[in-house]
Amino acid sequence: MEILWETDAPLTVREVSARLTERNLAHTTVMTVLDRLAKKGFAKRQRDGRAWRYCPAATRETYVTELMLTALDQTGDRTAALTRFAQSVSGVEAEVLRDALEVLESNGGGDEGSG
Amino acid sequence: MKGLADAALLAALAMGSVLGASALPQAGWPRRSPAAAILLWQAFGLAGGLAAVGALVSLGLPGDHLGVAHSLLHLGACFPGAAFRFPVAFGLVSALPALLLVFRMTCLAAGLALLASLCWVLIAASAAALQARRRQRALLALLAHGDPKVPGALVVDYPTAAAYCLPGLRSRIVVLSVGTLELLGRGELAAVLAHEHAHLRERHDLVVLPFTALRRAFPHSAMCAEAHRAVALLVEMLADDRALRGRPTRELVSALVRFGTAGACPAPAGALAAGEGDMAARVARLLQPVRPLPAAASAAVCLAAGLLVAATVALLVV
Numbered sequence: 463m464e465i466l467w468e469t470d471a472p473l474t475v476r477e478v479s480a481r482l483t484e485r486n487l488a489h490t491t492v493m494t495v496l497d498r499l500a501k502k503g504f505a506k507r508q509r510d511g512r513a514w515r516y517c518p519a520a521t522r523e524t525y526v527t528e529l530m531l532t533a534l535d536q537t538g539d540r541t542a543a544l545t546r547f548a549q550s551v552s553g554v555e556a557e558v559l560r561d562a563l564e565v566l567e568s569n570g571g572g573d574e575g576s577g
Numbered sequence: 578m579k580g581l582a583d584a585a586l587l588a589a590l591a592m593g594s595v596l597g598a599s600a601l602p603q604a605g606w607p608r609r610s611p612a613a614a615i616l617l618w619q620a621f622g623l624a625g626g627l628a629a630v631g632a633l634v635s636l637g638l639p640g641d642h643l644g645v646a647h648s649l650l651h652l653g654a655c656f657p658g659a660a661f662r663f664p665v666a667f668g669l670v671s672a673l674p675a676l677l678l679v680f681r682m683t684c685l686a687a688g689l690a691l692l693a694s695l696c697w698v699l700i701a702a703s704a705a706a707l708q709a710r711r712r713q714r715a716l717l718a719l720l721a722h723g724d725p726k727v728p729g730a731l732v733v734d735y736p737t738a739a740a741y742c743l744p745g746l747r748s749r750i751v752v753l754s755v756g757t758l759e760l761l762g763r764g765e766l767a768a769v770l771a772h773e774h775a776h777l778r779e780r781h782d783l784v785v786l787p788f789t790a791l792r793r794a795f796p797h798s799a800m801c802a803e804a805h806r807a808v809a810l811l812v813e814m815l816a817d818d819r820a821l822r823g824r825p826t827r828e829l830v831s832a833l834v835r836f837g838t839a840g841a842c843p844a845p846a847g848a849l850a851a852g853e854g855d856m857a858a859r860v861a862r863l864l865q866p867v868r869p870l871p872a873a874a875s876a877a878v879c880l881a882a883g884l885l886v887a888a889t890v891a892l893l894v895v
Contacts, residue, residue, distance in 0.1 A: 502715060522720065529716045530735045530754065532709060547740035547769050547836060556838045558857045562864055563834040566827050 466505060467522050472515035580635050583892055587632035590889050594625030599800055602807050606874075608858070609867045611811040611818070613875040615784060618808050620882035622787060624889040630692045631893045637685025694794060702790035706782070710743050717743075717752065727753055727766055730773075738839045742773040749777040760839055765832035768820050772829070775819035781812045810855045817859060830863050 466473060469481075475493045482492065496516050499505040504525075507514040598621040601607065607614030721731035733739075735754040738761075743750040751773040753766075761769065776782070788805040795801045820829050837856045870878075 504715075504719060525716050525720055526733060526735055529713065529720060529733060530737065530739055532713065533739045533741050533752065533754075547772055547832075555857050559834045559837050559860055562860050563831055563838075566830055566834075566864070 466499075466516060466518045472508065472510075472517035474510065474513045474515055476513070478516070580638060584632045584635040587628045587635060587889070587892055590885070590892070591625050591628035591632060594621045594628065594885070595800070597621050598625065598804055602803050606870055607807070607811060608814060608862055610870040610875045610878070611815040613870065613878040615808060615811050615815070617878055617882045618788075618804065618811070619784070620885045622791065622804070624885045626691075626695050627893060628889045630688050630695070631889070633684050633688030633691065637681045637683075637688060698790040698794035699787060702786060702793060706786065706789075710745060713743055713752075714748070714750070717750065721752065724753075724758060726758055726763070727751075727770060730770060732758065738836055740769050740773065740836070742777050744777050744780060744782045751777070756839070757836075760835055761832055764825070764828040765835065768824060768829040768832045769836075771820035771822075771824060772816045775816040776812070779815070779819075781816065784812055785809055806855070810858065813855070813859060814862060817863060821863075826863055826866075830860055833860055833863075 466478070473481075475489065475496055478496065479487065479489055479492045496505060496507075496514070500507045500514075500516065504519055505516045506519050507516045509515075598618070601614070601618065601621070717731055717733070721733050724730070724732040730751040730753050733752060733754050736756045737754060738756045739752070739754040740757050741752055743752065751770060753769070757769070758766070785805075785808055788801075788808045792798075792801045792805040817829060833856065837860075869875075
């Protein structure tokens with residue numbers, strides 16, 4: 463997928479294999495991977511003579527944004543799919559938290575009594 | 578009149594669950610023993626739902642019978658053909674039985690509809706969660722990479738702090754953004770990982786799921802929203818407690834504070850309203866540690882939860 467993202471023009475299986483020089487993969491392996499990417503909708507393919515040419519369906523940034531928007535729960539669609547570590551807070555609550563951190567740091571290592 | 582007595586008792590149990598669930602958010606003890614409180618929430622939810630369905634169905638089924646569950650299985654026997662022909666045959670004279678029949682059919686239909694919709698929202702919420710996780714996994718396979726700073730976790734190139742976990746039977750994944758790695762120090766990262774692994778190990782997602790489903794089923798019910806929020810917060814507190822084992826408190830607290838106040842992504846209006854004050858509550862609880870409930874008290878809570886569910890089930894099947 464990285465190869466497809468790095469290249470502007472659609473690539474054939476042979477061209478992708480040629481670019482994967484550091485990993486000596488069989489032609490059929492690359493073909494299977496590209497075929498799977500196309501089936502999952504991550505890559506688009508078009509006929510070029512007897513071969514398929516593959517290109518990414520969307521940019522890397524698009525996918526990262528989709529991933530992180532779900533993760534940060536900003537899609538408005540609250541599902542129980544993920545459990546987040548913490549939410550970002552604003553206003554008064556943020557002030558309270560900053561004060562708490564300051565107290566903690568001024569104690570220099572502070573409370574051990576939590577067990 | 579066993580049917581009526583059953584219905585009254587079940588209605589009382591449903592009301593009791595609702596009253597308990599509306600009083601629980603005001604109580605102070607749940608933050609001392611999140612696990613016991615979560616169990617009580619689950620009991621209120623399960624007993625409340627079952628009792629409400631049971632009360633409606635037993636009002637709908639005539640006469641003496643062997644428990645609601647049994648009657649439902651033998652519905653045909655409870656409404657013999659005569660019951661349907663009777664009002665028609667006697668015409669105006671039997672207006673009362675006809676009204677009674679309509680009332681019973683309405684109660685029965687309402688009970689069954691409630692049962693069906695509760696089951697449906699649970700299935701729908703599970704399916705939505707599974708689908709969202711599948712999409713996350715597919716995207717992570719393309720985008721994420723490892724990082725020696727956080728062994729075992731996946732890292733995504735994204736500037737905003739984000740940390741979450743993807744639970745599942747086969748694969749359990751902790752995901753961090755590059756923004757998180759830059760924001761937090763080594764000890765704080767370890768605390769975050771410990772927190773997320775606690776979620777994964779104890780399948781906290783399954784605890785929250787029914788409450789998410791309930792909130793989606795009744796989006797205008799303040800109580801469902803409150804229940805969901807309370808359980809989600811208790812689950813976080815539980816994971817905080819687990820993350821503290823053998824680890825200084827300050828790492829987790831400073832991770833929480835830095836994370837919460839990073840403020841790199843202002844959320845759309847209203848998105849955070851549900852969790853307002855929750856972060857402060859978690860931090861305050863860590864900074865001024867509360868003593869856990871005495872063993873006897875938390876045993877009593879668990880016993881009460883068990884009895885509530887057992888009583889409801891007993892009324893339904895006996």
